[in-house]
Each structure stands twice: as C-alpha cells, then as structure tokens.
Amino acid sequence: MSNIWDDEWLNRRYYEGLLPEAAERHLHLAARSYADDVRAEDHLMDAIAIAPEHMVVYLGLYKFYFYKGRLSEALATARICLQRSAAELGIDPDWHKVRERQADFGSYDAPQARFYMFVLKAYGYLHLRLGHLATGSKIMDKLIELDPTDKIQARVLLEVLQKKEEDDE
Template sequence: MALEDMRSTALDHLANAPGAMSDPQGTARAVSAALQAAPHDLDVRLGAYRFYFYTHDYAAAVPQAEAILAMAAQRLNIPADWRAVRPDDAAFSAAELAPGLYLQALIALAFCHMRLGNFETGQPYLDKVFELDPTDRFAAMRLVHAARATEDDDED
C-alpha cells in the first residue's frame, strides 16, 4: 500500500472514531488502527496523543509525544536526542510550525511524566524548553507551577 493510501486509511479511522467521551473503547480501537495503518504520520500521532491526553492515559500519551518530538526534530534537521539540541539549532522563538511543534512535544512529555508522578523525569524536558525558548511562548512555566502544586497536594 502506498504511503498516501496508508495515511488516508489512518485518517479515516480517526475521522470515524465514535468519540472519546461517548465511546472511549471504540475510539481507542480507532486510534490503534490508525497507528497501525500509518505509524510514521505526524497527524496520526497528534491524533493519538490528543486522545490519550484527553482521556488522562498519560502513560499511553508519552510514546506518542516521543514520536512527535522525533518527527519534529527530523523536520528541523536537528539532533534526534533532545538533550543535544541547542538554542541556535532552530528558530525556537519564531512563530514557525516545526520549532513550535518541537517545543510543544517537549512540554507534552514533561506534563505527562509529571502527571504520572515522575517529576524527576519530566523536569529535564521543561529545562530544555526554557533553554531553547527563554521567551516561554507556550507558557511552560504554568506547567511548572501546576506540577509543583500537584506534588504538594500529594504530600499533604
């Protein structure tokens, strides 16, 4: 099957999903089918991430965010290892799609790990966001405060 056909099939699965709130199991099956049909398609990964995120399945959202991060890195022609990326590798503070997507994927990884209680895993992703975009155009600082509030609530 041609790549475009695989993508079309995957997007059909997502478009025909019954809805995360009304039928989460049916939607999960549709997301799984879409991922099987086109695992290397950015729109499919974004759809899968959103489904898992909005259904609070953060453990399932993490691999989707990792895939999105890798795809964005490839589009930007920057190191695959996010720890090796430097601020001058791309225009991270500019209003361009790929750098913004890269930052949002880092934030997504931080958020999901923190929601899973893995603050030590999530924090380096946030640190990288602040290093790459000191203007904080995606308001990642709010995530730090929310994560700390969640951590404090857990200690009470």
C-alpha cells in the same frame, strides 16, 4: 438537518490531501466512536497502519489517550511525536542534546520548531502528572533554554511544580 455523524461528515477532508483519505476517515470514525474505547482505539491504530509517516495520526492517538486519562500511553505516544518532530527538524532525537541554535524555537514563524516545543511541553507535562517530577522539571528547564522569552509558557508549569514542592514540605 443532517446528522453530525453522517457520511458527509465522515468523508470530510482537513489535511489538504496530505493524509490518505482512508486514514483520515479512520480518525473521524475514532471521534465518532470516542465513547467506545476499544472501537475508537482500533480506528486510531488503523489510521496509523495506513499512514505511519504522518504525524497527525499519532496526534490523534495522543489526544485520545490524554483525554481518556491514559497518561502512560499518552506519554509513550508523545515520545513518538517528539522523535518524529525532531527528525522533521533535523535535530537530535534526544531532547537533552537539542540546543537553541539548532532551530528558531522561539518564533511563531517557524511552525516545525514551534510544534516541537509544544510536543516537548506535553511530554514534560505528562512526566509531571505521572509523578516523574525530576524528569518533568528538566524538560521544562530545556524548554526555557530553547525559548528564553518563554513564549511556550514553561515557567508556569515550573512554578506550579515549585509550589507543590513547597506545599509538600
């Protein structure tokens, strides 16, 4: 039986050759080093240095910060992901200016648009968690505007926020 962290595991490829092998290896090394914050973060930064044009390296950094409870850093990384996702879609990098007609945000068949929505939801959620309630609420409203059928389930977060505000009164 092989060790989960052996060279075969470290050298596996998930991104169909789209991500440089060295960057992907650093993502795996970051996972292996997860308990050592400094080492894991160093590997994530190395992956970004190798492949700064690939969203997946930023997602790795975002997840690391999020699961470590480093929410301010997760927010900053989510902002980068949001801007990169907007650029890939060819829409305004300012989420305030994005309109429903600019992409098929409510469709499961439009992966780039759906990804943008998930990143925007994460961005809004982090604002809420950090106590930036007005901004988080505006982002959730934007999600509902872009996806009126609410496939992204932003209404749930808005309901939690409304309940919290009622409880605080």
